[in-house]
Amino acid sequence: MSGVRVLVGTRKGAFILTSDGKREKWDVSGPHFAGWEMYHLKASPADPNRIYASQTSGWFGQIIQRSDDGGKTWFQPGLSPGEPTTTPEGMPKGESNKFAYDVSPETGKPLTTHMWYDGTQHPWEFKRVWHLEPSLTDPNHVYAGVEDAALFESKNGGQTWRELSALRGHPTGAYWAPGAGGMCLHTILLDPKNPQRIYIAISAAGAFRTDDGGKSWKPINRGLHSQYIPDPNAEVGHCVHHIAMHPQRPSVLFMQKHWDIMRSDDAGDSWREVSGNLPTDFGFPIDIHAHEPDTIYVVPIKSDSEHFPLDGKLRVYRSRTGGNEWEELTSGLPQKDCYVNVLRDAMSVDSLDSCGIYFGTTGGQVYASRDGGDTWDAIVRDLPAVLSVEAQTLK
Numbered sequence: 001m002s003g004v005r006v007l008v009g010t011r012k013g014a015f016i017l018t019s020d021g022k023r024e025k026w027d028v029s030g031p032h033f034a035g036w037e038m039y040h041l042k043a044s045p046a047d048p049n050r051i052y053a054s055q056t057s058g059w060f061g062q063i064i065q066r067s068d069d070g071g072k073t074w075f076q077p078g079l080s081p082g083e084p085t086t087t088p089e090g091m092p093k094g095e096s097n098k099f100a101y102d103v104s105p106e107t108g109k110p111l112t113t114h115m116w117y118d119g120t121q122h123p124w125e126f127k128r129v130w131h132l133e134p135s136l137t138d139p140n141h142v143y144a145g146v147e148d149a150a151l152f153e154s155k156n157g158g159q160t161w162r163e164l165s166a167l168r169g170h171p172t173g174a175y176w177a178p179g180a181g182g183m184c185l186h187t188i189l190l191d192p193k194n195p196q197r198i199y200i201a202i203s204a205a206g207a208f209r210t211d212d213g214g215k216s217w218k219p220i221n222r223g224l225h226s227q228y229i230p231d232p233n234a235e236v237g238h239c240v241h242h243i244a245m246h247p248q249r250p251s252v253l254f255m256q257k258h259w260d261i262m263r264s265d266d267a268g269d270s271w272r273e274v275s276g277n278l279p280t281d282f283g284f285p286i287d288i289h290a291h292e293p294d295t296i297y298v299v300p301i302k303s304d305s306e307h308f309p310l311d312g313k314l315r316v317y318r319s320r321t322g323g324n325e326w327e328e329l330t331s332g333l334p335q336k337d338c339y340v341n342v343l344r345d346a347m348s349v350d351s352l353d354s355c356g357i358y359f360g361t362t363g364g365q366v367y368a369s370r371d372g373g374d375t376w377d378a379i380v381r382d383l384p385a386v387l388s389v390e391a392q393t394l395k
Helices: none
Strands: 001-011 011-018 027-032 036-045 046-059 061-067 113-115 119-123 126-134 143-146 148-153 186-189 198-203 206-210 240-246 249-257 261-264 282-288 296-301 318-319 327-329 348-349 358-362 366-369 377-382 385-394
Touching: 001 046, 001 358, 011 036, 011 377, 027 113, 027 148, 046 126, 061 126, 113 261, 126 186, 148 186, 186 240, 198 240, 206 240, 249 282, 358 385
Parallel strands: 036 126, 240 282, 348 385
Antiparallel strands: 001 011, 001 036, 001 385, 011 027, 036 046, 046 061, 113 119, 126 143, 143 148, 143 186, 186 198, 198 206, 240 249, 249 261, 282 296, 296 318, 318 327, 348 358, 358 366, 366 377
C-alpha cells in the first residue's frame, strides 16, 4: 500500500512522520540532530530513500547531512564510516560543509560587497543553507539556496559544492538587500519540462530565472509593486516570501509576496495580483494541489509586524480558480487564542487521492488534511518551532 513520509525541520532537530495511504495514524521518528536548527529536509524524486538535510548552528556552523535509507541513519557526505564529523574544537569536518563563494564570472574578481537600502556597503557572508532541492532525475545532483543570497550545486551526492556564481554576479547583485529574516535564497523550482530552466527567489531581492542551467539569470519581477522600497516598481528589491509551481504547468507560477498574492502565466516575465477577497494578503507559504493546478493554498497572517493569524483564528485559504476567489478552511483548526505563524517552507502536499495538505507552525504543531483542505487534524503536537515541512508520497 502507498503511504506518506513527512519530513519536518524544527529549531531543535528533525522529525520524520510516516503513515500508510489512509493517513489516519502516524509514527513519529526523532528528534534527529537534537538541539540543532534543521532548516530544511527534502527527499530525492529519483530515489525515495535519499534525503538531504540542512543542519546549522550559530556556534558550529553549517553541516549537510544525508540519508540513503529514508531517514533511519544519517551521515555527512564525503566522510568515511565511523570518522568523527567534527574537529576537536567542535567545528564541522569535510568538503561537504564548504560553501565557498566564487568570483565574478565577468571580471574574474571576488564579489565582495552588496549595498543595503541606506546606501552602506556590506560584505557577502555565508551563514546557512535555507533550502535544498534535489534534481528530478539524478539523486546525486542537488541544489542549495543559502544566506547570503547564493545558489550552490553538488553533483556527487553532497560531497562537494560549487557556486553558480552568475546569479550573484548579476549586474543588480551589488544592490540586493536583506529582508527581516536575512538575505536568504529560499525557493528553488526545477522545470520538469525544461532541465535548463530554474526559478529562484531571494528575500529581499526578488525572483530570478535561468534558461541555460545557471550560466545567466534574468530578474522576473515585472508587475510587482512594493511600497517599502525607494522605487516601488524596481527591477529588483522586492521581498518575495515563496513561489509555487505545478509540475504539469511549469510556466504558471504563484507567489506569496511580502504583501500580495501574485500569479504569472508566462514563466515569471509578468505578474498580476490575485489576492482577491483574502482578509489579509500577508503571509509566508503558498502551495498547489497535486492534481488541480488551479487550486492553491495560503495561510494569511495579520501583518508584517504582527506575525500571527488575524483575530487569533488559524485559517487556511483555498482558491479553486487560480486566485481572486478564496474560501476559508477552518474545520479542525483552532479558532480562538491562536498566535502561531507558518513559515515559508512549512507547507507541502502529497500526491495521493485525495490530495493531502500539510503545514507546521511555530507552536510546534503539524496539521494535515486528507481531503484537500476541507478538514484538518494535528498529526503531531508540541514539537519545537517548525521551520520546514516536506511531504513525500511513498509507492
